[in-house]
Amino acid sequence: MTVSSSSQNQDDISKNYKSSYFGLPALDVSVAFPQATPASVFPPNASDYYQFDDLLNLEEQTLRRKVREVMEKDVAPIMTEYWEKAEFPFHVIPKLGALGVAGGTIKGYGCPGLSIAGSAVALSEIARVDGSCSTFILVHSSLAMLTIALCGSEEQKQKFLPSLAQLQTVACWGLTEPDIGSDASSLKTTASKVSGGWMLNGRKRWIGNSTFADVLVIFARNTTTNQINGFIVKKDAPGLRVTKIENKIGLRIVQNGDILLQNVFVPDEERLPGVNSFQDTSKVLAVSRVMVSWQPIGISMGAYDICHRYLKERKQFGVPLAAFQLTQEKLVRMLGNIQAMFMVGWRLCKLYEKGKMTPGHASLAKAWITLRARETVSIGRELLGGNGILADFLVAKAFCDLEPIYTYEGTYEINSLVTGREITGIASFKPAALTKRSRL
Ligand SMILES: Cc1cc2nc3c(=O)[nH]c(=O)nc-3n(C[C@H](O)[C@H](O)[C@H](O)COP(=O)(O)OP(=O)(O)OC[C@H]3O[C@@H](n4cnc5c(N)ncnc54)[C@H](O)[C@@H]3O)c2cc1C
Incomplete structure (x- = not known):
């Protein structure tokens, strides 16, 4: 392709304007605005005015403090940069995994078996520092893992939950579709019975973590019964395509995806037996x-x-x-x-x-x-x-x-x-x- 010299000049000019202003790099906010501390140095908690800590048992209080410490120390300094870039800080996953919050209230299968209050307060401490990190955990734990725990077979729980609880693998949860949002029970993605399994066809939209999830919990309409069924789809399944949704104004660190399912085969043993209707x-x-x-x-x-x-x-x-x-x-x-x-x-x-x-x-x-x-x-x-x-x-x-x-x-x-x-x-x-x- 030939590029005209005038458009080349335009490119050079715009590159210069992007990289610097009067030739100088942008000032760090703490230098440009020295009077107030930016959120990279997170402030101590001042919002627990009615001393809600008293309502928590010792285990819940300890978890709350542990989560707060990790979020303030490891996430607060980097969150603005990743939010601006709309990228996920993958190096934070092991730190979140070590907190022992993934799996929340689920008992057994390597899950923490927390009280619901402990699990909820831990999630709020994650959200206090970064809403995107809390959404990452929410989708992974309270939607995908919980669906497997409540609706999965014993074999499925043993197979998937332990590594999800450690965050060695990541899950997402696909219900919403391009044409079906609030009216979720009308979803159109189909699941047709074939020899040894199911063939999934359709689209999903907005699915958090889906661009990199190892395990995708997908809801589809059984073409025989016309009821909603649930399936565990693996990341590398042939016919599965995920593209990132760009240009969000919120939760920019969360990687939301558009999912295309074209004749994706799911073996019988990976249909969730407990999802038989909406x-x-x-x-x-x-x-x-x-x-x-x-x-x-x-x-x-x-x-x-x-x-x-x-x-x-x-x-x-x-x-x-x-x-x-x-x-x-x-x-x-x-x-x-x-x-x-x-x-x-x-x-x-x-x-x-x-x-x-x-x-x-x-x-x-x-x-x-x-x-x-x-x-x-x-x-x-x-x-x-x-x-x-x-x-x-x-x-x-x-x-x-x-x-x-x-x-x-x-x-x-x-x-x-x-x-x-x-x-x-x-x-x-x-x-x-x-x-x-x-x-x-
Ligand atoms: C950042 C983000 C992450 C998400 N993550 C996931 C995910 O991980 N997995 C997943 O499955 N989905 C996910 N979703 C999808 C989300 O659950 C839907 O966006 C939500 O259910 C609303 O659907 P919609 O956007 O299609 O809006 P619509 O249903 O089109 O609604 C548009 C407006 O109409 C109103 N409306 C609709 N129906 C009625 C009614 N009957 N009465 C009154 N008002 C009504 C709504 O309240 C809303 O104000 C995510 C969405 C976002 C934005």
Whole structure:
């Protein structure tokens, strides 16, 4: 291909502008803005105002401290860079594996068998420093591993769970499709019975970890029964193609993929025997929504902790920002939200432990907590002024990371409708005018 000299000049000019400004490299944020500490040096926790640590048993407290330490030491210094590049820090996986949180509440098969509260608080500590890392763990552990644990055969559990628990292998969970998001039970990917196994055809979209996952849990419609079934697909299966979704504004470290399944053969022994309808998928979602609810709690705690430090460091009109009445009110509003979110999340865990949690309970917590967290990080964003739009000071990143969490695992609206159905007895997912009769 011939390139004209004028376009070559344009390329040279744009390269120069990209690499430097007046020939100088960009200043590190701590040099350019010396008055406040960036999030690479994470602040101490200041958001546990009502001393929730007292509600945790010794084991849960120890895990919380261990996770906090690793996240602050190993992840905080690198997260802005990886978030900006939209790349996954693979070298962090062994450190997350050593925390012993993957597999959460699953007992046996090398899994940690944590209490749900311990598992949830650990996830919130991951999210406090980085929302993407918490999503990586959530998808791997609370969706993919949990599906295998709840719906897999004994052989499947023995075969897959031990290495997933150590994070020696990584899993993803594929339900959503390009045409099917909130209306997940209408999914179109097909599974046709063939000799010795199943042939999968279709597409999946948004699947977290899928660009590098070793194990892909895929939901597809059985062409004989017309019901949803679950399958374990291996990374190198012929006919499987995964491409990364680019240009996200949130959870940029998470590698979300578009999956194409073209005559992907899955042997009989890798069909999940416990997934025989969408109800089985919903059972997994109800449990994982407990965990999802704790991500916004953690993200809000991190945003508050940064704001708390920043307001004391940054001075305007000769005094720290923390001295202004208006900024104090905002900080207190953030803190109040966090205390309330924590109590709702905590109560949800206790209902789950007592076997009393309903899908409506889990959906209300997910919907309400994400709503409050959205308000919390948005207050934090304005408190930091211009630095509130820089990933280096965490809050802008937290603000963006919360948006996909507000949407995934059931949007705010869908979760509200799940609770709405439970408290009224009336399902209103489909507009009544378009259905023959309103479904009860
Ligand atoms: C970063 C990210 C990671 C994800 N990871 C995964 C993953 O690992 N695995 C996976 O399977 N999926 C994943 N998802 C998909 C996610 O679960 C879906 O995006 C979500 O269910 C919403 O579907 P949708 O985006 O198609 O929105 P739509 O369903 O098209 O909804 C668009 C809007 O319409 C509203 N709406 C839809 N139906 C109704 C209704 N009945 N009443 C009122 N309002 C309604 C919604 O609330 C929303 O506001 C991920 C998504 C994101 C963004």
